[in-house]
Amino acid sequence: MSLGDLIPYEEPSEAEWAELERVVLDELGDESPARPAPSRRRATWALVAVGLVAAAAALWLWPRPDPAPIRSQTIRMATSTAPSATSLGEVHVQLGPGGSGVAVGGDRQGWVVTLESGRADFSVPPRGDRPSFVVQAGEVRVEVVGTRFSVTRHPRPGLPDRVEVTVAHGEVRVTSGGGAHLLRAGMRWSSAPVEPAPAGEVSREAAPPPPSTEASREPSRDPAPDDATLFRRASALESDAPDRASRLYAAIARRGGRWAGAALFARARLEHDRGDRVLAGRLADEYLRRFPDGVHASDARRLSSN
Amino acid sequence: MTSAAHTEILARERDLAQRCAAGERAAQESVFALLRIPIHRTLHRILGPSRHAMDLTQDAFLEVFRSIGSFRGESRLASWAEIVAARVAYRHLSSRPPRPTHLSLVPEPVDPGPGPDRTTDAREAIRRLYAILDRLEPKYRVTYALHVIDGRPLQEVARTTETTYVAAKNRAARARRMVNERARRDPLLRRFLERGGETP
Numbered sequence: 001m002s003l004g005d006l007i008p009y010e011e012p013s014e015a016e017w018a019e020l021e022r023v024v025l026d027e028l029g030d031e032s033p034a035r036p037a038p039s040r041r042r043a044t045w046a047l048v049a050v051g052l053v054a055a056a057a058a059l060w061l062w063p064r065p066d067p068a069p070i071r072s073q074t075i076r077m078a079t080s081t082a083p084s085a086t087s088l089g090e091v092h093v094q095l096g097p098g099g100s101g102v103a104v105g106g107d108r109q110g111w112v113v114t115l116e117s118g119r120a121d122f123s124v125p126p127r128g129d130r131p132s133f134v135v136q137a138g139e140v141r142v143e144v145v146g147t148r149f150s151v152t153r154h155p156r157p158g159l160p161d162r163v164e165v166t167v168a169h170g171e172v173r174v175t176s177g178g179g180a181h182l183l184r185a186g187m188r189w190s191s192a193p194v195e196p197a198p199a200g201e202v203s204r205e206a207a208p209p210p211p212s213t214e215a216s217r218e219p220s221r222d223p224a225p226d227d228a229t230l231f232r233r234a235s236a237l238e239s240d241a242p243d244r245a246s247r248l249y250a251a252i253a254r255r256g257g258r259w260a261g262a263a264l265f266a267r268a269r270l271e272h273d274r275g276d277r278v279l280a281g282r283l284a285d286e287y288l289r290r291f292p293d294g295v296h297a298s299d300a301r302r303l304s305s306n
Numbered sequence: 307m308t309s310a311a312h313t314e315i316l317a318r319e320r321d322l323a324q325r326c327a328a329g330e331r332a333a334q335e336s337v338f339a340l341l342r343i344p345i346h347r348t349l350h351r352i353l354g355p356s357r358h359a360m361d362l363t364q365d366a367f368l369e370v371f372r373s374i375g376s377f378r379g380e381s382r383l384a385s386w387a388e389i390v391a392a393r394v395a396y397r398h399l400s401s402r403p404p405r406p407t408h409l410s411l412v413p414e415p416v417d418p419g420p421g422p423d424r425t426t427d428a429r430e431a432i433r434r435l436y437a438i439l440d441r442l443e444p445k446y447r448v449t450y451a452l453h454v455i456d457g458r459p460l461q462e463v464a465r466t467t468e469t470t471y472v473a474a475k476n477r478a479a480r481a482r483r484m485v486n487e488r489a490r491r492d493p494l495l496r497r498f499l500e501r502g503g504e505t506p
Contacts, residue, residue, distance in 0.1 A: 002455075002457045002502055002503055003454060003455045003457075003499065003502030003503065003504060004351070004455045004456045004457055004502075005502070006428060006432075006498065006501060006502050007351075007354075007432055007455060009347055009350055009351075010350065010355065011343065011346070012346065012360060016360065017342060020342075020360065020363065020364055020367070021335070021338050021342075023364060024338065024364060024367045024368060024371070025331070025334055025335070025338070027368060028329075028334065028368070028371050240401065241361075241398075241401075243365070244361065244365070
């Protein structure tokens with residue numbers, strides 16, 4: 001027997017693998033092409049300007065091409081012990097601990113999210129002329145009219161999964177077993193449970209609206225707590241693992257929440273401190289483009305001109 | 307495995323690597339599925355049961371994907387990825403703040419005597435073993451983990467750690483000496499190492 005035989009290998013769960021694969025492949029997809037050298041910067045800008053003028057002229061003179069083909073994206077979502085937030089175009093999704101699901105679609109053709117397990121909270125802008133947004137949890141289909149709501153799927157071996165839908169704002173249409181239910185703000189629906197339902201739960205029918213506060217009726221637009229935690233984690237990683245800190249800042253900046261500006265600038269500063277002035281300059285430029293009046297604008301200008 | 311079958315596998319993996327380097331998403335997913343265990347297992351062996359293994363698996367995969375264009379197909383893709391993973395672990399260990407080097411200054415572990423069962427003892431012994439490895443220089447730790455714990459031949463360890471056979475052999479011997487010296491004063495760890503074929 002060797003020493004290795006006595007040390008058990010603990011393989012991560014499928015959900016952890018799925019999350020890691022998503023992060024790695026997304027990061028590969030996001031990687032930008034090679035950056036220009038600083039000495040060529042001015043020449044590059046001139047070329048870009050000439051190119052833009054030529055492109056504008058071509059667009060004005062040329063007949064309009066056929067629309068670009070609509071491409072679907074597939075986004076896998078999985079969490080272990082901590083919740084995770086994802087954006088599907090304008091839709092904000094927060095997946096609770098131990099959850100997993102797959103989103104397929106795009107902004108032009110609409111999204112279908114298949115919830116495999118766990119709880120997911122959705123914040124969906126009113127549909128109007130927008131394409132549909134659908135959540136499928138087992139046999140239960142939730143079609144969104146424009147709202148903020150959550151869907152929870154409880155897998156039960158040998159039994160149909162129990163699915164709960166709670167609407168915080170707006171309305172959704174739930175279809176299950178041939179029946180359809182329109183749920184409005186404050187209503188909750190649950191598929192028929194085989195075992196006794198928890199106290200206060202109403203099956204198959206829309207529950208009477210529970211007392212709701214003004215705060216719960218406000219549209220959700222604050223992903224800050226999540227991003228704030230990530231930002232703190234990135235700050236703590238700066239000294240020991242600057243690569244990971246930089247990647248974390250990049251992810252926060254990409255998500256476009258309230259911490260995006262701070263993360264973008266922090267990454268620019270970090271790269272500057274690490275000696276990559278070209279990348280720092282590029283990030284500072286991006287900061288100034290996205291947040292021209294941001295609190296770090298003057299510092300970003302200094303980084304940009306370095 | 308016959309030589310022809312081995313050659314065919316190498317050719318298939320070389321083709322997969324090339325498609326992956328060209329940015330083909332399906333190939334990237336296949337490579338991820340193929341390499342996830344070899345990479346994670348290598349890191350797990352070097353780092354022990356630690357939360358860093360998963361973080362570093364991410365770093366190792368990014369490095370694999372960025373450099374997969376240089377994979378020549380002279381060895382299995384998994385062996386090549388294990389080398390990348392070992393380098394990532396080595397860099398991680400080297401970049402940490404320095405640890406105390408004098409093992410004599412580290413408090414003696416207390417042997418609680420026979421535990422309620424062997425599993426509990428083994429878990430505690432593993433923790434103590436990695437606590438000792440945590441205080442070794444990265445080159446000794448990586449060599450010990452790959453050669454003594456994982457049982458890989460020294461030639462392979464030398465290739466993985468980018469050193470000569472003789473240097474790898476010396477590192478393994480020195481790492482063994484340092485771990486064993488410590489284990490001699492810790493009955494629980496000594497019993498554990500003896501069960502694994504070591505003689506502290």
